[in-house]
Amino acid sequence: xxxxxxxxxxxxxxxxxxxxxxxxxxxxxxxxxxxxxxxxxxxxxxxxxxxxxxxxxxxxxxxxxxxxxxxxxxxxxxxxxxxxxxxxxxxxxxxxxxxxxxxxxxxxxxxxxxxxxxxxxxxxxxxxxxxxxxxxxxxxxxxxxxxxxxxxxxxxxxxxxxxxxxxxxxxxxxxxxxxxxxxxxxxxxxxxxxxxxxxxxxxxxxxxxxxxxxxxxxxxxxxxxxxxxxxxxxxxxxxxxxxxxxxxxxxxxxxxxxxxxxxxxxxxxxxxxxxxxxxxxxxxxxxxxxxxxxxxxxxxxxxxxxxxxxxxxxxxxxxxxxxxxxxxxxxxxxxxxxxxxxxxxxxxxxxxxxxxxxxxxxxxxxxxxxxxxxxxxxxxxxxxxxxxxxxxxxxxxxxxxxxxxxxxxxxxxxxxxxxxxxxxxxxxxxxxxxxxxxxxxxxxxxxxxxxxxxxxxxxxxxxxxxxxxxxxxxxxxxxxxxxxxxxxxxxxxxxxxxxxxxxxxxxxxxxxxxxxxxxxxxxxxxxxxxxxxxxxxxxxxxxxxxxxxxxxxxxxxxxxxxxxxxxxxxxxxxxxxxxxxxxxxxxxxxxxxxxxxxxxxxxxxxxxxxxxxxxxxxxxxxxxxxxxxxxxxxxxxxxxxxxxxxxx
Amino acid sequence: xxxxxxxxxxxxxxxxxxxxxxxxxxxxxxxxxxxxxxxxxxxxxxxxxxxxxxxxxxxxxxxxxxxxxxxxxxxxxxxxxxxxxxxxxxxxxxxxxxxxxxxxxxxxxxxxxxxxxxxxxxxxxxxxxxxxxxxxxxxxxxxxxxxxxxxxxxxxxxxxxxxxxxxxxxxxxxxxxxxxxxxxxxxxxxxxxxxxxxxxxxxxxxxxxxxxxxxxxxxxxxxxxxxxxxxxxxxxxxxxxxxxxxxxxxxxxxxxxxxxxxxxxxxxxxxxxxxxxxxxxxxxxxxxxxxxxxxxxxxxxxxxxxxxxxxxxxxxxxxxxxxxxxxxxxx
Numbered sequence: 001x002x003x004x005x006x007x008x009x010x011x012x013x014x015x016x017x018x019x020x021x022x023x024x025x026x027x028x029x030x031x032x033x034x035x036x037x038x039x040x041x042x043x044x045x046x047x048x049x050x051x052x053x054x055x056x057x058x059x060x061x062x063x064x065x066x067x068x069x070x071x072x073x074x075x076x077x078x079x080x081x082x083x084x085x086x087x088x089x090x091x092x093x094x095x096x097x098x099x100x101x102x103x104x105x106x107x108x109x110x111x112x113x114x115x116x117x118x119x120x121x122x123x124x125x126x127x128x129x130x131x132x133x134x135x136x137x138x139x140x141x142x143x144x145x146x147x148x149x150x151x152x153x154x155x156x157x158x159x160x161x162x163x164x165x166x167x168x169x170x171x172x173x174x175x176x177x178x179x180x181x182x183x184x185x186x187x188x189x190x191x192x193x194x195x196x197x198x199x200x201x202x203x204x205x206x207x208x209x210x211x212x213x214x215x216x217x218x219x220x221x222x223x224x225x226x227x228x229x230x231x232x233x234x235x236x237x238x239x240x241x242x243x244x245x246x247x248x249x250x251x252x253x254x255x256x257x258x259x260x261x262x263x264x265x266x267x268x269x270x271x272x273x274x275x276x277x278x279x280x281x282x283x284x285x286x287x288x289x290x291x292x293x294x295x296x297x298x299x300x301x302x303x304x305x306x307x308x309x310x311x312x313x314x315x316x317x318x319x320x321x322x323x324x325x326x327x328x329x330x331x332x333x334x335x336x337x338x339x340x341x342x343x344x345x346x347x348x349x350x351x352x353x354x355x356x357x358x359x360x361x362x363x364x365x366x367x368x369x370x371x372x373x374x375x376x377x378x379x380x381x382x383x384x385x386x387x388x389x390x391x392x393x394x395x396x397x398x399x400x401x402x403x404x405x406x407x408x409x410x411x412x413x414x415x416x417x418x419x420x421x422x423x424x425x426x427x428x429x430x431x432x433x434x435x436x437x438x439x440x441x442x443x444x445x446x447x448x449x450x451x452x453x454x455x456x457x458x459x460x461x462x463x464x465x466x467x468x469x470x471x472x473x474x475x476x477x478x479x480x481x482x483x484x485x486x487x488x489x490x491x492x493x494x495x496x497x498x499x500x501x502x503x504x505x506x507x508x509x510x511x512x513x514x515x516x517x518x519x520x521x522x523x524x525x526x527x528x529x530x531x532x533x534x535x536x537x538x539x540x541x542x543x544x545x546x547x548x549x550x551x552x553x554x555x556x557x558x559x560x561x562x563x564x565x566x567x568x569x570x571x572x573x574x575x576x577x578x579x580x581x582x583x584x585x586x587x588x589x590x591x592x593x594x595x596x597x598x599x600x601x602x603x604x605x606x607x608x609x610x611x612x613x614x615x616x617x618x619x620x621x622x623x624x625x626x627x628x629x630x631x632x633x634x635x636x637x638x639x640x641x642x643x644x645x646x647x648x
Numbered sequence: 649x650x651x652x653x654x655x656x657x658x659x660x661x662x663x664x665x666x667x668x669x670x671x672x673x674x675x676x677x678x679x680x681x682x683x684x685x686x687x688x689x690x691x692x693x694x695x696x697x698x699x700x701x702x703x704x705x706x707x708x709x710x711x712x713x714x715x716x717x718x719x720x721x722x723x724x725x726x727x728x729x730x731x732x733x734x735x736x737x738x739x740x741x742x743x744x745x746x747x748x749x750x751x752x753x754x755x756x757x758x759x760x761x762x763x764x765x766x767x768x769x770x771x772x773x774x775x776x777x778x779x780x781x782x783x784x785x786x787x788x789x790x791x792x793x794x795x796x797x798x799x800x801x802x803x804x805x806x807x808x809x810x811x812x813x814x815x816x817x818x819x820x821x822x823x824x825x826x827x828x829x830x831x832x833x834x835x836x837x838x839x840x841x842x843x844x845x846x847x848x849x850x851x852x853x854x855x856x857x858x859x860x861x862x863x864x865x866x867x868x869x870x871x872x873x874x875x876x877x878x879x880x881x882x883x884x885x886x887x888x889x890x891x892x893x894x895x896x897x898x899x900x901x902x903x904x905x906x907x908x909x910x911x912x913x914x915x916x917x918x919x920x921x922x923x924x925x926x927x928x929x930x931x932x933x934x935x936x937x938x939x940x941x942x943x944x945x946x947x948x949x950x951x952x953x954x955x956x957x958x959x960x961x962x963x964x965x966x967x968x969x970x971x972x973x974x975x976x977x978x979x
Contacts, residue, residue, distance in 0.1 A: 330830035412739035615696035624918035625701035630685035635929040636728035
């Protein structure tokens with residue numbers, strides 16, 4: 001018998017520790033509860049891929065956490081938005097410039113039909129006959145996305161009710177990131193789901209083309225029956241997988257403290273796993289369902305998710321579920337770039353150059369939604385900027401930290417062949433925060449308008465772009481050391497709750513050390529920021545120069561800006577302008593001639609829609625720039641003409 | 649290959665023609681380029697944004713410019729930089745993308761100009777000896793109206809190809825074939841196959857029209873329908889040679905594109921690097937024009953090589969005697 005070396009024992013201990021650590025760290029159970037868990041669902045569903053039908057039932061346990069009795073229940077039936085072209089969703093889509101796809105066959109539309117609804121208990125009360133569709137937002141009688149069921153007995157505050165619901169549905173050809181194409185199934189917003197009862201009544205909006213979702217937190221225990229051997233990914237943790245012996249298998253997933261449940265299955269998925277580890281943040285098991293043609297991109301998906309968990313975790317707060325599922329959706333499924341609790345869809349392409357942020361950009365954004373949307377559960381119908389805009393800002397910040405430089409790529413030949421422009425490294429401030437989109441639609445809606453009332457095709461610019469720009473403006477104005485605690489405080493305060501815009505503003509204002517109310521009033525409206533230099537002249541006055549500078553507020557919105565004047569002797573003078581008046585003049589008598597003047601030289605105000613007019617120089621290189629770019633354009637035109645000349 | 653070599657030799661022996669069509673390409677492009685320059689100057693004004701735009705790429709300014717631009721200005725995108733310009737135009741050509749009206753108008757004028765000089769160019773290559781400016785423009789004038797008549801047929805055929813066949817292939821068939829495809833590579837292969845189908849049809853049409861022009865010039869044909877029939881007959885009788893030569897010329901085209909992909913300059917600065925970049929780009933334009941001329945010259949050489957008398961041109965040398973008065977003065 002030989003004596004073991006102490007180093008061997010230590011090595012064994014490390015190995016054991018690593019093996020323990022490598023086990024799934026969660027079962028989906030979270031104790032103590034992080035959320036009110038007042039809307040919990042136990043669902044049993046069977047997918048028939050051949051007929052694209054789902055047959056399902058659920059038991060909802062709902063607790064009235066408001067101060068008022070509930071006399072009815074309101075359910076979202078989202079899939080009825082794609083029942084035909086008369087729903088509010090489809091009407092808004094058409095209004096926004098996306099007409100109904102004429103190639104959509106009759107069997108590619110969706111529906112969800114509730115066949116039974118009962119109050120559960122020893123003496124069930126059948127409410128099926130009393131269900132009716134309502135349209136609280138626009139009165140559209142053709143819309144069937146909200147179902148109201150009057151209760152025979154009101155549920156008092158604090159009271160609980162269990163409801164049994166049975167339904168059938170047809171899976172649509174993918175639309176709005178949901179449905180099936182080929183043998184790829186992405187099933188989201190798919191079950192009859194309660195709205196949110198507030199003290200003012202039910203908050204249960206119709207499905208709109210430009211907005212997303214809102215629900216209460218709860219526990220989800222979901223059993224899904226699909227063809228055996230098909231990999232499946234879902235919200236939560238797989239607790240059990242049972243082969244039914246008839247070519248199907250049932251997967252049971254469980255998760256506490258989430259407000260939605262989505263799942264996907266396809267025989268084509270490759271399954272990869274990895275782990276996120278960090279010195280101060282909890283570990284996260286990552287599971288990736290990957291398209292075979294992207295098999296070389298697994299690490300890129302994991303790295304982007306790691307970057308998100310790291311930076312969001314350090315900046316805002318930890319990701320608390322211990323696991324995350326990344327779904328790489330099938331080509332042209334349209335399912336990419338969407339968030340669900342503990343699961344999200346990324347999106348890549350077959351040809352994905354290394355220094356272009358596909359798939360990293362969308363992966364960071366959707367993983368980031370686990371924080372802004374998943375854990376901070378704002379109402380996306382009414383205040384989508386609270387998750388989409390905040391998350392766009394956070395995405396741009398993360399990408400700048402983890403994936404710089406990233407270059408512009410343009411895709412040619414039907415969008416398949418990328419070409420990378422290494423002259424153009426995309427900037428966080430304007431490209432990441434999407435300034436061009438905001439500039440185009442800046443006046444389309446006031447941000448304070450409920451999101452579902454935004455004009456369908458331009459709402460995204462207000463929700464995503466404008467918010468990212470004004471948050472980054474705040475960062476540049478106050479400093480990250482001030483903004484970061486504001487955001488982490490907002491995150492920790494409103495985690496597993498439903499914040500409203502004022503909750504963010506009321507968190508930010510006292511912590512900023514300034515009165516930000518005027519700024520918030522501006523960004524919540526639709527006024528546009530545009531400061532510029534109107535005139536700069538520097539005239540000889542004996543042995544000195546008299547410099548006259550006029551700066552102007554061209555836009556309606558007001559923001560304090562710096563004005564920088566640079567003189568030929570290198571002297572730089574910075575003025576502070578409160579930006580309130582329409583214009584302001586500055587006069588200097590200096591021994592040196594002025595060279596240039598700039599409004600907002602540090603580019604604090606990223607919402608300024610016209611950056612070109614922000615500066616003026618007395619030694620412009622306009623001619624050189626114009627000559628160079630017209631020469632470039634000339635070559636493009638010559639090449640264009642040569643293409644046409646092939647036909648002669 | 650001998651026709652290709654002969655065609656290259658004929659093009660190289662007539663550098664003035666290459667220089668002429670390059671000048672034509674440049675001159676027709678200049679007005680719009682100058683208009684763009686004016687628009688850049690107006691938009692930039694005395695802004696410091698011009699500094700970064702001059703030194704490299706000011707992408708913020710580019711986007712700001714294009715946001716307020718319309719018409720030709722809307723084409724000022726990053727894709728004009730370097731090899732992106734070639735990809736952009738090839739992609740737009742094969743995908744039948746819409747260009748602003750000013751671009752279409754300029755291209756139309758350019759094509760008409762090509763129609764005008766086509767007779768002179770083909771006559772020069774067919775004779776394989778210098779014809780002088782008089783001879784060149786005389787032949788151009790003689791054949792211009794004939795080629796205009798041919799262009800009507802060309803226009804009908806190309807309209808059919810682009811407005812009907814292309815639309816059917818890419819707007820009807822392609823979506824139908826890829827309706828349930830979930831693998832991008834598969835969809836790309838489908839699209840590639842359709843590109844090949846469309847490209848083959850386009851190449852067939854180009855081949856016929858090229859030989860119609862060659863036969864019109866070499867045989868001094870007045871009937872363009874007759875020239876088309878004769879071209880079809882020639883291609884039918886010499887299918888492998890004609891198609892092989894076309895393929896070899898197309899390979900030359902691809903070689904030029906590939907070389908430019910390697911050397912195409914990026915944005916660069918506004919000083920010497922701008923002029924170097926412009927010179928490289930103009931060399932590329934020259935190479936593209938050279939390939940186009942080699943197409944015509946080699947096709948002419950092939951046709952003539954299959955005649956009893958290679959180098960034959962039916963029409964008399966287009967050199968007019970001076971008028972009697974001029975002769976009297978000279979006497």
